[in-house]
Amino acid sequence: MQYLPNILFVIALLAGVGFFVFNIKKLIRNIKLGREEDRSDNKGQRFKNMAKIALGQYKMVVRPVSGIIHVLVYLGFIIINIEVLEIIIDGIFGTHRIFSFLGGFYDFLIGVFEIFALLVLVGVIIFWIRRNILHIKRFLNREMKGWPKLDANLILYFEVVLMLLFLTMNAADLSLQTKGAEHYASAEGIVGAFPVSQFIAPLFENMSVASLILVERAAWWIHILGILVFLNYLYYSKHLHILLAFPNTYFARLKPQGQFDNLEAVTNEVKLMMDPDADPYAMPEEGAEEEVPAKFGASEATDLSWAQLLNAYTCTECGRCTSECPANQTGKKLSPRRIMMATRDRIEDIGKNIDANKGTFKEDGKQLLDDYISREELWACTTCNACVEACPVGINPLSIIMDMRQYLVMEQSAAPTDLNNAMTNIENNAAPWPFNQMDRANWINEN
């Protein structure tokens, strides 16, 4: 029975990591439901962008208040993960602070973890106040009602509880070491430095060793189980960004923001039309692949590219895009954040549908256009790129809007009437206004 805790721990660890891997596989499967797009070029530049934007949080600090607090929480998260490694090893082998052989360096590490735990705690409380007490507009848009709001708060509660457990565990451990309790005390004196939890330890002064062990074990177990639960919560939450920010910034577009991709299928068709020698009835050359796209643009999440779907899963709903969107800021229905959230909702629904129907998608009478994203939203965009610029993790909501407009115009001829007139003008007289092309140079001789 001596090894029962070790066995229970290993089971919990395997279950936690196993279910996480199961969900990540599903995530990758869903992302790959998108159409292909080549983002394998310029690896050097891509690594640089990932280092600067994801690892370096370069775009976060464009807004200094939330940016700097976010950097603290992010650093805390990364650094405390080193401690999680020790906790896992201790859990498997039943050891106590296995890394303590590092001596003075170990004391330094634990001290740093504690300080970051405190900073994370403070940061998360400020975040909670910003979300729930201060009336910050970007947290109050219509798409933030219900689950997204709860999700955001749950993440903060998780972090508060985890940090408090971590500090309680250390405080109880410090008390046990001070009291010379077996398994905890070391011949070399106190192991670890406790700059923060030393202020919690006095609360435990009058407790017996047995109760202290109970407190320490309870905190230790709930802490590590909490981490495993949190890990598995990611897939269901906007918090997925802590993982996906890295691939997303790596695969982000590198071209100038103003450059919209030219549709290759259209190019082939246009070239054929413009070529006087082309025979429109000619049979395709032997062996030549004739690529006729199923449709132009996107009306469904699976018409988008995998990179756009990765964008959707990466979005953490911070709303920096929406708060800079000229359409949204002037009361239009469009919110670039909602475009990303709706896209994720749809591809998730498609994924669930596939799972429920043994691996094939069963028509559900819905699509991304109209059922998730309305035309009114799409037509309100000025293509100004403010949302793309604002995103701290390289998401491009504009590209989805453009693909969906393409579907509306090229597949359904469903542009607003004014735009149809402008396009007819371009077609007939080479300008969006009804002026004759032969009058184009009239300005030269006008006074």
Place this chain on the structure above:
Amino acid sequence: MAEAIKVPTMAEYMAQGKSPEVLFWVGCAGSFDDRAKKITKAFVKLLAKAEVDFAVLGTEESCTGDPAKRAGNEFLFQMQAVTNIEVLNGYEVKKIVTACPHCFNTIANEYPGLGGNYEVLHHTQFLKALINEGRLTVEGGKFKGKRITFHDPCYLARANRIYEAPRDLLKKLEVELVEMRRCKTKGFCCGAGGAQMFKEPEPGTQDVNIARTEEALETKSEVIAAGCPFCNTMMTDGVKNKEKEDSVQVLDIAEMIASAEDL
């Protein structure tokens, strides 16, 4: 105009067996819109003053396809693009300057993939180069010391990272440049982009150009400087809406330089 400035066409150059230093791409607004034509003429005066050997396509120019593409009509865009590229390549054009950031962006970024490779400059970049080369001199003139704000066109600024050329020109005019609350990477759109110029806005609480004009007016500037004919229209409408047209002007930087030089 005291004396008419000669604006040669590419066809005329071709007939003489010559080619100009640069093609001036006028754009639809610059060709047809009464307000934008003034910008076109001001820029032409500057080109003439700097003795730039330039030409226009005249009736052979047609819409770059920008509004069609942004409206979602890729087919119409590419038809326009390919037609234009055929004309440009036929004249062996190497260098293009335009006063419209939308034309600039489309030709510079979206034409190369369709066979159109040119050196493309926005007119503010071109004017700056002329000054740097000593071909054009600019002194403060009537704008010296005046409070002036610059509105970043989305397709010049964020889309192509050109923030400084227009500001450098304003500095040459020795103005007191005051930035709006949102500028450069965070510049707020005028509301015309993405083919919005050619349609009614969706229902909302305010028009985008009014919001932007309010921001510009907050700077207490005498002139709202622009670098795009569409921004110019939107901001001019905004200023009229706020009944400030008597105290605040909306001017293209080319117009400012031309009028500072009394051209």
